[in-house]
Amino acid sequence: MKIIRRGSTADHGGSSIDLKAPSFAWKKSDSCITIKQSNVKDFSTKSHHSYTVNPTLPELNNLIQAVAAGIKT
Numbered sequence: 001m002k003i004i005r006r007g008s009t010a011d012h013g014g015s016s017i018d019l020k021a022p023s024f025a026w027k028k029s030d031s032c033i034t035i036k037q038s039n040v041k042d043f044s045t046k047s048h049h050s051y052t053v054n055p056t057l058p059e060l061n062n063l064i065q066a067v068a069a070g071i072k073t
Contacts, residue, residue, distance in 0.1 A: 001035070003051070005043065015043040019051065032056045 001019040019037040027034045035053040042049060055063065 001037075017041065017043060022051075027054065030054065030056075033060065 001022055002016055003019065004014045004016040006014045017040055019035075019040060022035050022037040025034045025036075026032075032054045035055075036051065038050040039048050040051055041047075
């Protein structure tokens with residue numbers, strides 16, 4: 001899974017990181033999936049961070065619709 005960021009006002013190009021082996025789990029309490037990756041090297045420093053992404057069911061639905069639309073074309 002690749003995460004890319006760009007500056008919103010001072011755009012110096014994109015920086016990206018790859019989540020090499022994220023874990024996926026259903027978070028029943030929030031009705032969302034949890035995607036986690038620990039010890040990810042920072043975009044521009046020697047720091048390491050843990051990332052958590054929690055897309056909701058409507059967001060997952062939008063993602064699936066976007067992929068399905070791309071497959072049809």
